[in-house]
Amino acid sequence: MITFWVAVLAISVLLYVLLDGFDLGVGMLSGIAGDEEQRSLMLSAVSPVWDGNETWLVVTAVVLWGAFPPVYAALLSAFYLPLLLMLAGLVLRGVAFEYRHRAVGSRWIWDTAFAGGSLVAAFIQGMMVGALVEGLPIADRQYAGGEFGWLSPFALLCGVGLCLGYALLGACWLVKKCEGDLRDEAYRLIPRLAISLLAFLVVVFVYALAAHLQVMDRWLERPYLLVFPLVGVASITGLAHGVIRRRDGVPFRMIALTFAAAFGTLAISFWPYMIPFSITIQDAAAPHSSLAFMFWGEGLFVFPLMLIYAAVNYSVFRGKIRSSEEHY
Amino acid sequence: MDLTALLLSRVQFAFTISFHIIFPSFTIGLAAWLTLLEALRLATGRTVYRVVFEFWLKIFGIAFGLGVVSGIVMGFQFGTNWSVFAGKVGPIQGVLLSYETFTAFFLEASFFGILLFGRPRVPPWFYLFSTAMVALGTTFSAFWIMINNSWMQVPVGYATANGQFAPDDWAAIIFSPVVWVRFPHMLLASYLTGASCVAGTGAWYLLRREYHAEARIMLRMGLFLAAVLVPVQLFFGHLVGDYVHDKQPAKFAAIEGRWHDEQPASEVLIALPDAAAETNHYAISVPILGSLIGSTSLTSKEIGLTDFPVQDRPPVAIPFFAFRIMVGCGFLMLFLAWYGSYLSVRERIGEKRWMLWAIFLGFPLPWIAILTGWFTAEVGRQPWIIYGVLRTAEAVTPSLTAREAIISLLVACTVYSFIFAFGIYYIHQLLRAGPAGRLIEPPVDAVPNRPMSVVHHQTATTVSAGD
Numbered sequence: 098m099i100t101f102w103v104a105v106l107a108i109s110v111l112l113y114v115l116l117d118g119f120d121l122g123v124g125m126l127s128g129i130a131g132d133e134e135q136r137s138l139m140l141s142a143v144s145p146v147w148d149g150n151e152t153w154l155v156v157t158a159v160v161l162w163g164a165f166p167p168v169y170a171a172l173l174s175a176f177y178l179p180l181l182l183m184l185a186g187l188v189l190r191g192v193a194f195e196y197r198h199r200a201v202g203s204r205w206i207w208d209t210a211f212a213g214g215s216l217v218a219a220f221i222q223g224m225m226v227g228a229l230v231e232g233l234p235i236a237d238r239q240y241a242g243g244e245f246g247w248l249s250p251f252a253l254l255c256g257v258g259l260c261l262g263y264a265l266l267g268a269c270w271l272v273k274k275c276e277g278d279l280r281d282e283a284y285r286l287i288p289r290l291a292i293s294l295l296a297f298l299v300v301v302f303v304y305a306l307a308a309h310l311q312v313m314d315r316w317l318e319r320p321y322l323l324v325f326p327l328v329g330v331a332s333i334t335g336l337a338h339g340v341i342r343r344r345d346g347v348p349f350r351m352i353a354l355t356f357a358a359a360f361g362t363l364a365i366s367f368w369p370y371m372i373p374f375s376i377t378i379q380d381a382a383a384p385h386s387s388l389a390f391m392f393w394g395e396g397l398f399v400f401p402l403m404l405i406y407a408a409v410n411y412s413v414f415r416g417k418i419r420s421s422e423e424h425y
Numbered sequence: 426m427d428l429t430a431l432l433l434s435r436v437q438f439a440f441t442i443s444f445h446i447i448f449p450s451f452t453i454g455l456a457a458w459l460t461l462l463e464a465l466r467l468a469t470g471r472t473v474y475r476v477v478f479e480f481w482l483k484i485f486g487i488a489f490g491l492g493v494v495s496g497i498v499m500g501f502q503f504g505t506n507w508s509v510f511a512g513k514v515g516p517i518q519g520v521l522l523s524y525e526t527f528t529a530f531f532l533e534a535s536f537f538g539i540l541l542f543g544r545p546r547v548p549p550w551f552y553l554f555s556t557a558m559v560a561l562g563t564t565f566s567a568f569w570i571m572i573n574n575s576w577m578q579v580p581v582g583y584a585t586a587n588g589q590f591a592p593d594d595w596a597a598i599i600f601s602p603v604v605w606v607r608f609p610h611m612l613l614a615s616y617l618t619g620a621s622c623v624a625g626t627g628a629w630y631l632l633r634r635e636y637h638a639e640a641r642i643m644l645r646m647g648l649f650l651a652a653v654l655v656p657v658q659l660f661f662g663h664l665v666g667d668y669v670h671d672k673q674p675a676k677f678a679a680i681e682g683r684w685h686d687e688q689p690a691s692e693v694l695i696a697l698p699d700a701a702a703e704t705n706h707y708a709i710s711v712p713i714l715g716s717l718i719g720s721t722s723l724t725s726k727e728i729g730l731t732d733f734p735v736q737d738r739p740p741v742a743i744p745f746f747a748f749r750i751m752v753g754c755g756f757l758m759l760f761l762a763w764y765g766s767y768l769s770v771r772e773r774i775g776e777k778r779w780m781l782w783a784i785f786l787g788f789p790l791p792w793i794a795i796l797t798g799w800f801t802a803e804v805g806r807q808p809w810i811i812y813g814v815l816r817t818a819e820a821v822t823p824s825l826t827a828r829e830a831i832i833s834l835l836v837a838c839t840v841y842s843f844i845f846a847f848g849i850y851y852i853h854q855l856l857r858a859g860p861a862g863r864l865i866e867p868p869v870d871a872v873p874n875r876p877m878s879v880v881h882h883q884t885a886t887t888v889s890a891g892d
Contacts, residue, residue, distance in 0.1 A: 151497075152530055158500045159523035166515020166589065173504025173511070174822040180505055181833045184498055185840050191494065192844055239508060240824050383516035384591040391520050395527040403530060 098388040102164040103378055105400060109160060111360050112407070113153035115266070115353050120147040122267020124190060124215025125260065126286070127208070135279050136208065138418065142274040144194060145414040149407060151187065156403070163391055165381040167238045168371045175233050175240035176225050176247055183221040190214030216260060223259025227252035230305075230312055230363070235375035251304055258297040265290040266356065269336075269349040274418050280345070287340050287348060291333065311374055315366040325362040329355050431821045433830035434506040437837055439803075441498055443796055444841050448492030450795050453567055453612065454619025455485050456560035458650070463553045477639050480860035481623070482540065484852055489537070491848045493529075495841065500526070506830070510810055510820035517583060517592050518573050525569035532562025564612065571608040572599055577811050578802070579603045579672045590811075603672065606664040613658040614798070617758065618791040620654065623647040624765070625788030626856060628781040631774075639860040644784070645769050651762035659755055669805070670719050673812060675737060676805035678730045679744045681715060682708070690715030690727035695749065698741040703731055739807045747800040754794035761787050 120143040130136045162169040173180060189210045197207030228247035233240060240246070268290055271283040305313050316322055332354035339347025369377045382388065459478060466474035500522065503511045511519070536558040544552055582597030583590045592598060624647025630640035670677045678684075682693040684703045692715040696708035716725040730738050765784055768774035774781065810817040 155497055155500055155526055156530070158504075159519065159526045162500075162504065162511060162515050162519030163521075163523040164519075166519055167512045169504045169515060169519065170508040170512035173501060174506075174508035174824060177505050177822070177825065177829050178832065180501060181836055184501060185836055188494060188497075188840055188844065192847065196847060238512060240822075243824065244826055244829055246824075383520070384586070384589070386592045386595070387516040387520045390592065390595050391523060395524055399527040399531055403527075 098385060098392060099378060099382045101392060101396060102160065102382070102388055105396060106157065106160050106164065107360075107364060108404075109153050109157045111357060113150070113157060114360060115356055116146070116150035116153065116407075118219075118263045118356065119143070119266040119270040119349070120150055121215045121219045122263035122265065123270060124211055124267070125219065125264050126267050126271070126283075128212030128216070131278075131282070135282070138275060138279050139271065140194070140197075140211075141418045142271055146410065147194065148191065149410055151191070152403075154187075160391075164383050164388055165371060165378070166383055167376055168381045171233070171235055171238060171240050171372060171376065172229075175235075175242060176228075178244065179221045179225055179247065183218050186214040186217035186221070188214075190218065219260045219263045220256040222256075223262075224252045224256035226259065226363070227255025229373065230255070231308075231310060232373055233375070235372060238376065238380075251301075251308065251310075254297070254301060254304065258294070258301065261290055261294045261297055262356065262359075265294055266349070266352055269352045272345050273349045276417055284340060284343065287336070291336065295333070312366050319365065322362065322365055325358045325365070328358040328361075332358065427825060427827050427830075429827035430825040430830045431818055433827060433834055434821055434825065435817070437506065437830065437834045438502060440834070441495070441502060441837055441841070443799070444845070445492065445495040445499055446795060446799065447792060448488050448495065449563065449567065450611075450615045450618045450792070451622065452485060452488050452492055453560075453563040453615035454617065455481060455488070455622075456556075456563045457616055458619045458623060458646075459485065460553070460556045460560045461646075463556045467549055467553055473638050473642060476860050477642055480639070480855075483855050486541065487848055487851050487855070491844065494844060496529075498837070505833075506822055506825060507810075507820050508822040510815065513588060513815065513820075514590050514811065517576060517590055517598065520592070521569050521573045521576075525566055525573075528562060528565045528569065532559055532566075536562065567611055567615065568608055571611055572601075572604050574802075575601055575603045575607050578607075578806060579668070580811050580814055590814075603668050606661060606668055610658070610661045610665050610798075611795075613654055613661060614791060614795050616654055617651060617658060618795065620647045620650040621758070621788050621791045624651065625785050628784040629856075630859065632778065632781050632785060636859050644765075644774070648762055648765040648769055648784070651758060652766040655755065655759045655762050659759070662752075662755065666718070673805070674728050675730065675733045676739055676744065677719070678728055678732075679739045679741045679805055680748045680801060681719075681727070682741065682745045683715065683727060683729045685729040685731055686726060687715065687729065688726035689713045689722075689724050690719060692718055696745075698745050700741050737808065739805050744801045744805040747797040747804070751794045751797040751801065754790045754797070757787065758790050758794075761790075 123139050123143045127136050127139045130139060158169070161172075193207040193211040193214065197204060197211065225247065228249065228251075231249055231251050234242035234246055265287065268283045268286045272280055272287070275283065332351045336348050336351035336355070338344075339351060367373050369379065371378055371381050459481060462474050462478045462481075465471075466478065503518075503522075536555040539547060539552070539555040540559055543555065547555070576598055579601065580590070581601050582592060582594035584593045585591070623643045627640040627643030627645075627647060630636045631644065666677075669680070681690075682696050682698050682705050683690065684705070689712070691710040691712045693705060694709045694711060696705035696710075698705050713723055715727050716722050719725065719727045730741065761784055765774065765780060768777055768780060806812055808816050808818065810820045
């Protein structure tokens with residue numbers, strides 16, 4: 098039962114990172130778009146799917162609360178201010194989607210809200226992951242680190258890193274969905290973003306070694322972890338290949354694989370902890386009666402249906418968007 | 426623990442949840458009413474039902490979207506501000522909330538899309554079925570939330586282990602008698618909200634002499650529904666009062682403004698409660714009525730607040746006044762619904778413009794009743810977050826500071842006002858545009874799970890054919 102809910106949680110988080118990742122990335126890139134037409138096209142490339150993508154964030158939150166209550170309680174209270182900013186960013190960004198093309202004179206407000214909200218949300222998600230890797234002060238299952246206990250150079254670095262990562266996902270999505278100038282523009286961005294991301298990874302790695310982060314010990318204990326970076330390297334190679342050959346579908350798949358590898362790396366380095374190194378999966382799991390009750394309804398029936406629905410939704414909106422569709 | 430942070434967290438929760446409940450209470454009622462309209466159209470074949478349906482469906486879309494957005498924040502708030510609570514009750518309340526989310530998603534994913542964009546693609550019976558499923562989905566949502574809150578009022582079916590509440594009898598939790606009086610009470614309140622908004626809009630159009638055919642249907646259906654539902658609601662309200670009397674005596678005493686035991690007890694109609702002096706000023710009371718209401722008896726002894734230690738008493742003023750406002754709204758609605766229905770049946774409502782004005786201006790009555798009813802229930806539960814088991818003061822996030830809480834409260838107020846203002850603006854635009862006589866086919870590129878996207882395409886081109 099516990100394994101099942103860990104799996105559901107992992108799938109939800111990974112889907113959230115991949116799916117909302119690319120639309121947050123497109124949101125950030127819209128901030129540097131050349132002109133109004135490009136911005137409109139960028140929005141069209143994500144508008145049919147973005148709020149379906151955000152569903153996975155809510156699913157993650159409620160599954161975490163029901164199945165692993167102490168983790169939900171500790172994480173959400175630890176990241177009080179960051180979460181607040183992230184939610185405000187996501188809400189403003191969502192509203193901007195709906196209202197921006199009604200406005201004419203004030204369109205810049207919505208454009209700013211869209212790009213800014215995406216940037217804030219992405220940065221904060223990265224920062225929270227960074228703080229988690231570094232370790233949060235937890236005492237007696239409650240967060241005990243003060244208002245800014247999550248703030249550190251490492252966390253900030255990870256925030257920047259995730260912005261780069263999401264922007265890369267976004268650029269690959271644009272390549273997949275768009276044609277013409279916008280696609281070429283995105284192709285030009287991919288190598289720059291990818292190189293920045295790699296540089297970031299090197300810095301993080303050096304920092305982690307220098308700061309003797311506890312997570313690094315895992316790598317010595319579990320050499321099989323190296324599989325994940327290898328997958329990462331392979332997928333980055335695939336990405337380069339796809340970009341050089343201009344194979345539009347390839348970059349997104351490859352970068353998604355890179356993200357999955359990074360997610361796997363983190364998950365296995367944390368294992369068996371959910372909040373490293375204070376709360377384990379076993380400690381956190383709700384009683385069997387709770388997990389079983391969740392399993393026989395939402396777990397067994399609704400969750401698979403949600404996955405199928407997401408897949409159907411993507412297949413309905415597959416293919417390139419055309420510039421003739423001014424806005425969705 | 427920071428006392429200011431505690432107070433601010435309570436204010437923030439009260440603000441965000443009050444803001445949120447406005448939308449679901451409306452959409453639950455509206456979804457049920459849309460089902461009825463669609464069924465009537467299939468049965469009678471009259472186009473006007475279809476026109477009214479399409480019109481309200483757009484408004485449903487916006488309200489639904491605002492409900493979803495404001496609901497997301499709720500899912501996080503339990504953890505951010507009430508982490509001790511969240512850690513302890515997650516095995517029960519987190520599970521129930523996850524069911525609510527999954528149910529809501531299931532509704533949004535499958536049937537709401539058909540409602541918005543599927544009319545040309547599915548047979549009529551299936552369209553009706555989809556409408557009913559959306560209504561069922563919103564009802565399920567309310568169901569899980571009412572189980573959740575009822576468990577906080579009267580916790581059952583649990584054991585305590587490792588500082589957590591662990592469920593040991595889900596049947597007891599779900600089939601708790603408290604759920605089954607409070608859930609219908611909330612459901613009826615939602616139906617009344619829908620009915621009142623529909624009737625109010627109909628009255629508004631009649632006052633403006635617009636869309637006569639549609640307005641007549643809205644007004645009559647709204648009034649007739651309310652005429653039937655208000656008395657049922659008053660009955661369920663009485664049943665809810667019974668459970669409070671039996672299970673939450675301190676809350677009951679606060680609502681009644683009863684400070685000392687009385688036998689037989691009088692009923693305080695109105696007064697100014699004074700917690701410091703443990704008495705009421707300017708009270709108007711009816712002898713014996715208190716025993717009659719509390720225990721259906723002429724002689725029963727009714728408990729007063731002074732039976733409870735000061736630290737276990739709820740604040741009196743809020744439950745006392747909120748309850749009276751709620752009941753007042755109930756009786757006002759009863760008058761509007763019955764007299765309005767009578768005039769409608771006699772075909773005389775068009776002449777009584779003051780009555781149309783009253784029905785139009787009375788549209789927020791159910792909302793006021795819902796909010797004050799919830800204030801009564803939630804403030805009356807204090808000082809407990811889980812009645813008799815966990816105190817609100819012990820449930821707040823230990824690391825939360827007043828500075829963090831004030832920042833989040835300000836941000837929540839700003840963002841919510843912002844999206845609310847836009848939502849109201851679009852609903853107002855739709856209402857002004859009126860029911861479209863020419864039926865507009867859904868735009869091909871609109872998106873099922875983005876209800877608000879329809880609005881853009883449809884506000885601009887509306888033509889009246891009702892007159």
